[in-house]
Amino acid sequence: MQSINPSTGEVLGEVVESTQEQLRMAIDNARNAFNIWSDMAVSERIAYFDKFIENIVANKDKIASLTSQEMGMPLAQALVDVDGCIDYARHYARVAPKVLADVVTAEDDKSRHVVVSDPLGVLVVIIPWNFPLANIIWAAGEAILAGNTVVIKHSEQTPLFCEFVESNLTNVFPPGVINYVYGAGQVGQWLSEGDIDGIVFTGSTATGLSLAATAAKKFIPFIGELGGSAPGIVCEDADLEGVIDTIYFSKFINNGQACDAMKRLIVHKSLFDDVVDDLKELVESKKIGDATDKNTDIGPLVSEKQLQRLQIQYDDAIKKGAKLITGGPITDGRVGNYFKPTILTDITSDMLVWKEEVFGPILPIVSFETEQQAIDMANDTAFGLGAYIFTENADNFRRLARHLETDMVSQNNISYVRPENPFGGRKMSGNAKEHGIYGFTQVTRKKVISEAK
Ligand code: NAD
Numbered sequence: 001m002q003s004i005n006p007s008t009g010e011v012l013g014e015v016v017e018s019t020q021e022q023l024r025m026a027i028d029n030a031r032n033a034f035n036i037w038s039d040m041a042v043s044e045r046i047a048y049f050d051k052f053i054e055n056i057v058a059n060k061d062k063i064a065s066l067t068s069q070e071m072g073m074p075l076a077q078a079l080v081d082v083d084g085c086i087d088y089a090r091h092y093a094r095v096a097p098k099v100l101a102d103v104v105t106a107e108d109d110k111s112r113h114v115v116v117s118d119p120l121g122v123l124v125v126i127i128p129w130n131f132p133l134a135n136i137i138w139a140a141g142e143a144i145l146a147g148n149t150v151v152i153k154h155s156e157q158t159p160l161f162c163e164f165v166e167s168n169l170t171n172v173f174p175p176g177v178i179n180y181v182y183g184a185g186q187v188g189q190w191l192s193e194g195d196i197d198g199i200v201f202t203g204s205t206a207t208g209l210s211l212a213a214t215a216a217k218k219f220i221p222f223i224g225e226l227g228g229s230a231p232g233i234v235c236e237d238a239d240l241e242g243v244i245d246t247i248y249f250s251k252f253i254n255n256g257q258a259c260d261a262m263k264r265l266i267v268h269k270s271l272f273d274d275v276v277d278d279l280k281e282l283v284e285s286k287k288i289g290d291a292t293d294k295n296t297d298i299g300p301l302v303s304e305k306q307l308q309r310l311q312i313q314y315d316d317a318i319k320k321g322a323k324l325i326t327g328g329p330i331t332d333g334r335v336g337n338y339f340k341p342t343i344l345t346d347i348t349s350d351m352l353v354w355k356e357e358v359f360g361p362i363l364p365i366v367s368f369e370t371e372q373q374a375i376d377m378a379n380d381t382a383f384g385l386g387a388y389i390f391t392e393n394a395d396n397f398r399r400l401a402r403h404l405e406t407d408m409v410s411q412n413n414i415s416y417v418r419p420e421n422p423f424g425g426r427k428m429s430g431n432a433k434e435h436g437i438y439g440f441t442q443v444t445r446k447k448v449i450s451e452a453k
Pocket residue numbers: 126127128129130153154155156183184185186187188189190192202203204205206207208210211225226227228258259260357359385424429
């Protein structure tokens with residue numbers, strides 16, 4: 001497998017794809033390590049995990065620069081993302097003893113009833129490239145702390161990053177606790193068909209549905225964090241100061257490649273022109289360029305394939321009558337997978353930019369007059385991950401939040417993403433809830449032990 005720098009097209013290196021025999025060995029190693037790892041006291045597992053966190057802290061600059069080089073996240077954002085990973089990992093380690101502790105549910109003179117949190121066993125963890133370290137920590141961090149052993153298949157877009165993590169960050173765990181295999185979709189599929197106890201997946205809805213079917217045949221858990229098409233609703237009473245920056249940040253961070261990015265903007269008619277004008281001005285002030293440059297705001301898309309997907313969605317919108325406010329494809333002498341940050345209006349619900357997940361820097365904007373119209377448009381999607389509402393009125397916010405078919409909603413900000421809150425969606429956005437007590441719950445099973453007295 002070749003690793004390509006999406007900013008320049010340069011080949012960064014090569015990684016050998018794992019064979020089916022190596023996949024079997026990885027699963028066997030995880031199985032062999034499971035008993036010792038799961039029998040350890042939580043405090044012992046935390047001690048290993050803390051060393052992993054120390055490695056992240058010590059390698060922060062290297063992690064950020066590899067992220068920028070291999071998948072195109074602008075360097076300044078990649079540095080912030082590593083800090084976020086450290087916060088999440090520390091939170092998991094902090095809450096693990098309490099969340100994983102045995103719970104005495106009832107006691108009488110004959111019996112004492114205790115509910116224990118057993119790990120699920122050997123978990124396959126299949127993840128994408130868009131936040132290459134965070135995807136590992138979010139998907140596997142709590143699973144490992146809970147006593148599971150894992151086989152991780154990172155994305156084929158970020159194999160060098162994964163090799164770095166394997167050699168320099170997670171090498172502190174006992175052998176077999178974390179195992180890595182390398183390859184694309186076929187390797188993920190083979191892995192999911194192995195002798196495993198659960199699948200933890202982050203990625204597209206199409207792949208998630210296929211893996212969920214594989215898991216169902218074996219009746220093992222499937223934990224899926226899938227795609228999203230989060231709506232942002234700007235209400236009539238929104239205070240536009242601050243809102244424009246938040247919309248920009250939510251949509252265009254990581255070059256528009258975040259699962260819960262604000263992918264459709266729904267603005268009250270009275271504010272529509274102001275929002276479009278202000279966003280246009282802001283977007284046009286941003287610097288597009290090589291992701292490894294610390295002054296870059298918008299870098300390239302991860303791959304030629306993702307660029308082509310975005311181009312198809314863009315062409316479809318323009319063909320069906322969308323109006324280009326700013327941005328569009330880069331047509332002259334393009335090197336790297338760049339697409340300008342783009343704003344489209346005159347959107348109709350049959351356009352791909354409305355119906356599909358847009359994983360790149362295109363923001364479609366529509367207007368509404370009544371609250372019911374805003375709710376209907378927000379819910380007019382197969383996805384149900386996050387949503388953002390801009391209003392100065394708490395009652396408005398709560399009423400709208402209740403009617404949105406998503407599992408996370410923020411008011412005037414992007415505040416719901418925190419290590420204490422469950423992160424995950426409904427509908428075609430999956431069934432997972434990562435972080436805090438919620439994340440531990442999904443990677444453990446509750447066993448009742450009723451002791452005789
Ligand atoms: P993808 O589904 O193509 O790939 C994700 C992973 O699955 C990769 O490791 C890939 O090699 C593997 N894979 C592909 N086909 C497979 C198969 N048939 N069997 C097993 N494994 C297979 O997704 P992508 O395009 O790389 O990632 C972007 C998607 O991920 C977006 O839809 C985004 O919204 C989603 N995502 C969701 C979250 C979340 O928390 N909900 C977070 C990050 C990304």
